[in-house]
Amino acid sequence: DEAAEQAAFGAIIEADSRIEPRDWMPAAYRKTLIRQISQHAHSEIIGMQPEGNWISRAPSLKRKAILMAKVQDEAGHGLYLYSAAQTLGITRDEMTEQLIEGRARYSSIFNYPTPTWADMGAIGWLVDGAAICNQVPLCRASYGPYGRAMVRVCKEESFHQRQGFEILLTLMQGSPAQREMAQDAVNRWYWPSLMMFGPPDDESPNSAQSMAWKIKRFSNDDLRQRFIGMLVPQAEVLGVTLPDPELRWDDEAQRWHTSEIDWTEFHEVLAGRGPMNVERIRNRRNAHDDGAWVREAAAEYARKQNEKAVA
Ligand code: FAQ
Numbered sequence: 001d002e003a004a005e006q007a008a009f010g011a012i013i014e015a016d017s018r019i020e021p022r023d024w025m026p027a028a029y030r031k032t033l034i035r036q037i038s039q040h041a042h043s044e045i046i047g048m049q050p051e052g053n054w055i056s057r058a059p060s061l062k063r064k065a066i067l068m069a070k071v072q073d074e075a076g077h078g079l080y081l082y083s084a085a086q087t088l089g090i091t092r093d094e095m096t097e098q099l100i101e102g103r104a105r106y107s108s109i110f111n112y113p114t115p116t117w118a119d120m121g122a123i124g125w126l127v128d129g130a131a132i133c134n135q136v137p138l139c140r141a142s143y144g145p146y147g148r149a150m151v152r153v154c155k156e157e158s159f160h161q162r163q164g165f166e167i168l169l170t171l172m173q174g175s176p177a178q179r180e181m182a183q184d185a186v187n188r189w190y191w192p193s194l195m196m197f198g199p200p201d202d203e204s205p206n207s208a209q210s211m212a213w214k215i216k217r218f219s220n221d222d223l224r225q226r227f228i229g230m231l232v233p234q235a236e237v238l239g240v241t242l243p244d245p246e247l248r249w250d251d252e253a254q255r256w257h258t259s260e261i262d263w264t265e266f267h268e269v270l271a272g273r274g275p276m277n278v279e280r281i282r283n284r285r286n287a288h289d290d291g292a293w294v295r296e297a298a299a300e301y302a303r304k305q306n307e308k309a310v311a
Contacts, residue, residue, distance in 0.1 A: 013214055018144040021087040029213055032206060033143050034088050036215065038095050041081035042106035044074045045099070046280050050114045051123060059117060066163055067120060073156045080153065084145040100285040108266060109196050111274030118171055118178075118185035124164010125234070126186070126193035132157045133227040134197060137217035146215075165234065172239045179239075186235075187243045194258075195266045197224040203263075228256045 005024040012019055019025055048071050055071065058064035082092055098104035109127055114120070135154050141147040171182040198204055198220040210216040218226075228247070235242050250257040268274065 013142055016140075016142075016214065018147065019142055020144045028209070030088050032210060032213075033146065033215065034085055034090050036206075036210070037081055037085040037088070037146055038090065038098070039105045039107075041078050041085060041095065042099050042104050043110065044078035044081060046106045046110045046284060047127075048074045048078075049280055049283055050110060050112070050276075051120060053114050054117065054120050057117070058120075063167075070124075070160050070163065073160065077149075077153045077156070080149040081146075084143075084149050087145050096288065100281065100288050102272065102281050105270070107196055108269040108274065109192050110280060111269050111276045112188070112192055113276055116181050116185060118168070118181040119189070121164050121167030121171060121182060122185035122189040124160050124162075125168055125238075126164075126189045126231075127196070128157050128160040128164060129230065130193045130196045130227055132161055133223055133230065137223075138215075140214070140217060142214040165238070168238050168240065182238075183240050186240045190243050191262065191265075194224055194227070194261055195269075197221070197227070199263070199266070200261075225255055228258065232256075 006026070009019065009023070009025055009029075012023070019029075051067060051071050051074075055064060055067050058067050082095060085095060086092060095104070099106070109130075114123070132154060135150050135157065139147055139150040139154060141150065168182050168186070171178045198207075201207060201219045201221045204220050207216060207219055211219070231242060232247075244259050246257060246259040248257050249255075269277070272278075
């Protein structure tokens, strides 16, 4: 009965063990996982666009090969994550519909433009850096298929972060114009990368329950703090300035003191009014429409195979 199932579920969470697709789980647990995992999958897929924009313009063959591999990795992450979400009972078609109709969320970070090559460095360093900070604890998420997907994703993200750092390092050792381009990209991506961790803890409606269920292991603000601590020494090595004049370690509070994050900007982007929201969804919808013939051909092939099997 339900009380016994609830107790068994609670015991698995308590023991830091894993819930698997066929296990009983509360409806709200299933719902929040579908929400988070599908948003995460959509982020990986939409996240291909800002960098895909530079593949044909990368400054050398080597840079092009690296960037292409990275963008393909993001596609792979999206596919693992869609598969993980499907184990919870939502279909791939439903998730795709939600995305191309503009009803699904995906990370705010992918609604900013990439006007210069240095943006590839800043995305790798800051965006993939933030992604790792957020996702390493998700390797221990209580839902098995999600946690396991995160293990491989994090390994690849670490490579992405290093390649971004190396792009910026190369630019910072270049001409004054190249150094300026690198600093400008850091200036534009720094604040949006801090927003990736989500709203402040006291305005994060999902955190308490997700932490009780051991989906999230740390709060949004704690991870944001950890990320800043990671960036500060790396910025020094790069020779770039983090664009926050108030940034300093507060020894008394044992935390980084920062300027106020512009949460109005965050909410505008979430409401679909970021610089690139419309274009990102339009591109995704066009790609889906352009791929219709592939889906039709695959379905027809499956139908014929099926007919043969029956005959
Ligand atoms: N953007 O109550 P909370 C990548 C929404 S990394 C948009 O705190 P929660 C790698 C949130 O969904 C990026 N929406 O929510 C890559 C909720 O809305 P809802 C993807 C945001 O879930 C690199 C509402 O605000 N990573 O793709 C954002 O407990 C380079 C209230 O917030 C992940 O998705 C935001 N930044 O915590 C790819 C990681 N923040 O659903 C390509 C997994 C919050 O109630 C190139 N996700 N919202 O309508 C998570 O860890 C969590 O979902 C958080 C949000 C931490 C993002």
